[in-house]
Amino acid sequence: MASREEITSGLAEILEEVAGVNPDDVAEGKSFTDDLDVDSLSMVEVVVAAEEKFGVKIPDNEVQNLKTVGDAVSYIEANH
Amino acid sequence: MSNVDVVVTGLGATTPLGGDVASTWDAMLAGRSGVSHITAGWAEQATVKIAAQLKVEPSEVLERVRLRRLDRSEAIALIAAKQAWADAGLEDAEIDRERLAVSFGSGIGGALTLLNQDDILEESGPRKVSPHTVPMLMPNGPAAWIGIDLKAQAGVHAMASACATGAEALALGMDIIRSGRADVVLAGGTEAVIHPLPFAGFANMRAMSTRNDDPEKASRPWDKGRDGFVFGEGSGAVVLERAEHAKARGARVYARLAGSGITSDGFDIVQPDPECKGGARAMTKAIRDAGLTGADIVHVNAHATSTPVGDMGEIVGIKTAVGTHPLLTSTKSMSGHLLGAAGALESIAVILAIRDSVVPPTINLDDPDDRLDLDVAAHKARSLDIPAAMNNSFGFGGHNVALVFTRA
Numbered sequence: 001m002a003s004r005e006e007i008t009s010g011l012a013e014i015l016e017e018v019a020g021v022n023p024d025d026v027a028e029g030k031s032f033t034d035d036l037d038v039d040s041l042s043m044v045e046v047v048v049a050a051e052e053k054f055g056v057k058i059p060d061n062e063v064q065n066l067k068t069v070g071d072a073v074s075y076i077e078a079n080h
Numbered sequence: 081m082s083n084v085d086v087v088v089t090g091l092g093a094t095t096p097l098g099g100d101v102a103s104t105w106d107a108m109l110a111g112r113s114g115v116s117h118i119t120a121g122w123a124e125q126a127t128v129k130i131a132a133q134l135k136v137e138p139s140e141v142l143e144r145v146r147l148r149r150l151d152r153s154e155a156i157a158l159i160a161a162k163q164a165w166a167d168a169g170l171e172d173a174e175i176d177r178e179r180l181a182v183s184f185g186s187g188i189g190g191a192l193t194l195l196n197q198d199d200i201l202e203e204s205g206p207r208k209v210s211p212h213t214v215p216m217l218m219p220n221g222p223a224a225w226i227g228i229d230l231k232a233q234a235g236v237h238a239m240a241s242a243c244a245t246g247a248e249a250l251a252l253g254m255d256i257i258r259s260g261r262a263d264v265v266l267a268g269g270t271e272a273v274i275h276p277l278p279f280a281g282f283a284n285m286r287a288m289s290t291r292n293d294d295p296e297k298a299s300r301p302w303d304k305g306r307d308g309f310v311f312g313e314g315s316g317a318v319v320l321e322r323a324e325h326a327k328a329r330g331a332r333v334y335a336r337l338a339g340s341g342i343t344s345d346g347f348d349i350v351q352p353d354p355e356c357k358g359g360a361r362a363m364t365k366a367i368r369d370a371g372l373t374g375a376d377i378v379h380v381n382a383h384a385t386s387t388p389v390g391d392m393g394e395i396v397g398i399k400t401a402v403g404t405h406p407l408l409t410s411t412k413s414m415s416g417h418l419l420g421a422a423g424a425l426e427s428i429a430v431i432l433a434i435r436d437s438v439v440p441p442t443i444n445l446d447d448p449d450d451r452l453d454l455d456v457a458a459h460k461a462r463s464l465d466i467p468a469a470m471n472n473s474f475g476f477g478g479h480n481v482a483l484v485f486t487r488a
Contacts, residue, residue, distance in 0.1 A: 020145030041149075044211040 090168025099136030132416025247423025341365025356397030
């Protein structure tokens, strides 16, 4: 079972690979679009990579609720 | 003839001979070949194991994350376009973006993305296919990305006329300026599909050289030993500008794009008309459009791709439309055949030939075809005063484009 810190750090790796986000900028309070400048197509890539990394399914209708890194961490923590 | 003068104020390129225009032109004048063995594993099983591959990889120029969202043909189009833009002194210039257009095409488009994503689809399923796939493979992608980068708002156009694409893009760019729709047009062509599938397709047409043991000798237009073209990748970009607009901002002018001629053969999907009738009509139209006669054209950068039939047909066409006097060359002997980018790169070679009063060589013309009765700058660059010169580009489908450039 991964901790919230481990999930955040895993997401930071994905965000760097997919969208060039500086890992130091990734924190639970940050919004994917407003703070980290992740566009909609890149967000799709982030979701698919996160599913593989954490062994979860993130349905499309759930993605719209994942506004911040913290939202994604909570979803992954609850579902993996 | 048009009463609107169109001039060339910027050049950009990334090619098998160099990562920019200066290095590409130096290599041409030195008679260097950009053809080499393909090192990728698939070449072992391929009939054709040689290609004219980019001298500078896009990853040396563009950021990694940006490249993830660009097909290789889009990446190199952006690289060439940015060079041309900077070369024209437009990076910091205040120009009206609603008077800026893009005319930029590709022969084959984003096929590398299509093929690579199909591999992912087969191996890992549809969910793993990149969400960037469509904008990466669409044939208007290169033009669209350039338009976004330069904030062009007078229209973005993408032509697809096979190996005549680059030249047709310049012709359309000129028409756009003449019609009054824009003051500046970023025009050119791009191609990047070195991959086993197009290689198998072209090889099975018997269109490509199989001189696998001697790559630098493989592209040999008009030589008796020619056995097909050498597949190349690259991009060429040109800034076209209304002459008065260029003058008003004090821009350096390379040459005038004085005339264009576009025709179609209506003959065969891949075979050129053996007498080059459509090609000759394109040349005649371009010369008339420039307000000149055949006698004024002292140099022709020929389409001549190193195929047995096409090279000699074009000679017939040049004699019909221009005469027996022009000094010819085929820079494809060095660059390979850049397909949709060829017309743009070879236009750049004509523009620089006019500027420097020198015709770049046709290398490997060791044993000229008996029917070659025109003068070619064989082996070595040749000095020539060039008031006016022509570029020819022909493409599968029967597309013929001739462009006439004159000294500004």
